Amino acid sequence: MTFTTLYFLVFVAVVVLVYLLLPQKIKPHFIILASLVFYFFWKAWAPVFIIAFALFNFVMAKVLAKQKSKKFFVLLMSVSLSVILFFVFRYGIFNGIIAAITGGNTIMILFPLGFSYYMFKCVSYLIDVNNGTIAPEPRFDYFLIYVTYFPEVSMGPITRAVDFLPQIRIKKVIDTTALNKGLALVAWGFFKKIVFADMLASMINPYYNDLTLSNNGFAWFFVAFGFLLQLYLDFSAYTNISIGVSKMLGYDIKPNFNAPFFSQSISEFWRKWHISLSSWLADYVFTPLQFLLRRLGKFASIIPALITFTLIGVWHGGTSSYLVFGFSMGVLVAIDAIVARKRKKLKKTLPKSLFSTVGIIITMLLNILVFVFMRTGVAADGFAIIDKIFSFSTWSLQLGFGLEFFIIFALSIAVAICSHIIESRKDKFLDGFARLKLPVTWLVYLVVIFAIVLFGYYGPGYDAIEFIYIGF
Amino acid sequence: MTREKVTGEVQNIFRDLFDDESIVIDDNTTADDVEDWDSLEHINLITSIEKHFSIKFAMSEVTHFKNVGNMIDTITTKVS
Numbered sequence: 001m002t003f004t005t006l007y008f009l010v011f012v013a014v015v016v017l018v019y020l021l022l023p024q025k026i027k028p029h030f031i032i033l034a035s036l037v038f039y040f041f042w043k044a045w046a047p048v049f050i051i052a053f054a055l056f057n058f059v060m061a062k063v064l065a066k067q068k069s070k071k072f073f074v075l076l077m078s079v080s081l082s083v084i085l086f087f088v089f090r091y092g093i094f095n096g097i098i099a100a101i102t103g104g105n106t107i108m109i110l111f112p113l114g115f116s117y118y119m120f121k122c123v124s125y126l127i128d129v130n131n132g133t134i135a136p137e138p139r140f141d142y143f144l145i146y147v148t149y150f151p152e153v154s155m156g157p158i159t160r161a162v163d164f165l166p167q168i169r170i171k172k173v174i175d176t177t178a179l180n181k182g183l184a185l186v187a188w189g190f191f192k193k194i195v196f197a198d199m200l201a202s203m204i205n206p207y208y209n210d211l212t213l214s215n216n217g218f219a220w221f222f223v224a225f226g227f228l229l230q231l232y233l234d235f236s237a238y239t240n241i242s243i244g245v246s247k248m249l250g251y252d253i254k255p256n257f258n259a260p261f262f263s264q265s266i267s268e269f270w271r272k273w274h275i276s277l278s279s280w281l282a283d284y285v286f287t288p289l290q291f292l293l294r295r296l297g298k299f300a301s302i303i304p305a306l307i308t309f310t311l312i313g314v315w316h317g318g319t320s321s322y323l324v325f326g327f328s329m330g331v332l333v334a335i336d337a338i339v340a341r342k343r344k345k346l347k348k349t350l351p352k353s354l355f356s357t358v359g360i361i362i363t364m365l366l367n368i369l370v371f372v373f374m375r376t377g378v379a380a381d382g383f384a385i386i387d388k389i390f391s392f393s394t395w396s397l398q399l400g401f402g403l404e405f406f407i408i409f410a411l412s413i414a415v416a417i418c419s420h421i422i423e424s425r426k427d428k429f430l431d432g433f434a435r436l437k438l439p440v441t442w443l444v445y446l447v448v449i450f451a452i453v454l455f456g457y458y459g460p461g462y463d464a465i466e467f468i469y470i471g472f
Numbered sequence: 473m474t475r476e477k478v479t480g481e482v483q484n485i486f487r488d489l490f491d492d493e494s495i496v497i498d499d500n501t502t503a504d505d506v507e508d509w510d511s512l513e514h515i516n517l518i519t520s521i522e523k524h525f526s527i528k529f530a531m532s533e534v535t536h537f538k539n540v541g542n543m544i545d546t547i548t549t550k551v552s
Contacts, residue, residue: 294519
């Protein structure tokens with residue numbers, strides 16, 4: 001059930017309405033039911049898998065907490081099992097084994113929807129229990145909410161147990177301000193996804209599907225830029241919807257984006273893009289490795305950066321282009337670490353606005369190039385596009401795009417900038433929206449609905465384009 | 473070594489590392505209060521403190537530092 005479908009809207013409306021009317025005691029169990037129904041809509045067997053996975057981690061956390069010796073060994077075994085299972089599913093190893101046993105008859109065992117996300121939730125939960133950061137959750141039903149929680153199960157954010165579990169115990173009352181804020185975030189997400197992200201996708205997809213469509217390097221630069229814009233509008237829209245639905249249910253989820261395109265370096269970009277994943281990897285992979293290698297000077301940051309970002313690449317998928325994407329990001333972050341001191345000195349000598357503008361432009365250009373590999377699926381195609389962009393002799397203003405392309409492109413940039421301003425002002429924008437008078441609020445909603453109806457990318461035969469990150 | 477003396481020496485390490493003689497630390501100082509105190513400088517800070525006081529931190533100690541006060545408490549315990 002994709003978030004931007006009528007089914008999902010009806011589902012959320014029913015769930016929120018029933019949830020608000022139910023007695024406090026039953027509310028958590030209703031969330032479990034709703035989450036399992038949501039997961040069932042993907043595949044009938046999926047709820048069984050997710051319950052079994054949650055139960056395994058719930059039990060292992062209890063074992064870890066009681067363990068007096070060999071705690072690290074138990075932790076390692078538990079985490080390894082999750083990670084192995086992840087790679088077995090990710091690389092279709094089950095399908096290969098079945099084919100080998102049956103002599104070629106394959107039964108497609110799909111990668112469980114959102115497994116990449118709730119696996120990270122469970123792994124960090126076990127590490128935190130092991131480190132004493134949190135006590136193991138005594139109730140399985142509450143832990144099951146954490147793992148199966150439907151606004152997060154398909155694409156994150158990867159909320160930490162320490163932030164989520166205590167919220168289950170807080171009494172949920174009908175809060176019209178929270179409902180209003182949640183609805184505003186959902187509407188904003190729908191607007192970004194259906195009007196802009198999907199429209200951009202429809203214009204750039206033909207180029208990625210047929211690399212011979214243009215030999216103009218300048219046109220390819222626009223196509224690459226268009227994908228980065230699309231990805232941001234798509235994923236930040238999903239996050240808005242996810243956080244908005246959570247607000248309506250009385251849960252506060254930390255933001256997943258914080259104006260990433262305003263970053264002045266690649267390192268800063270990764271602190272502001274897909275924050276729940278990047279902070280997870282920073283806390284559980286980068287920092288421990290950096291600490292372990294701390295006597296190696298600059299290599300203490302270079303080696304963990306390369307390993308962490310290569311892992312980010314592999315996490316996205318088992319293709320060569322994801323590997324190139326992750327490794328390239330690792331190299332760029334490592335370079336950031338090498339030149340960090342020089343950058344700081346330069347920052348003190350140059351005018352602030354000049355330093356930040358140049359930093360933002362360079363970071364944006366690097367992202368436009370590296371994110372090509374997130375889109376192509378095959379590394380060779382990514383390199384072919386990079387080669388076209390750098391063939392400056394082919395650059396021409398005869399781009400071959402229609403007027404519609406430029407209008408959508410310019411409006412998408414404007415919407416992305418608005419979205420960045422909203423993100424950088426934290427909750428101030430939402431608080432201001434919630435203070436508006438009711439008729440004004442409804443007027444805003446009506447404008448958004450009309451914008452989606454009039455300009456949204458849909459129509460006869462339209463099937464809502466899946467969110468990009470749902471594939472990871 | 474007294475806690476005050478440790479605080480003074482840690483402050484000097486901060487000033488050397490961040491190349492800023494105006495830095496004044498107290499127990500409540502966090503990474504938000506010192507410009508350029510990012511994850512890269514944090515590990516340099518840890519290494520500089522370890523070298524200066526001839527001590528070794530454990531990973532669990534470092535992850536539980538919420539502010540400079542926690543850091544100074546741990547150093548004082550280790551050097552006394």
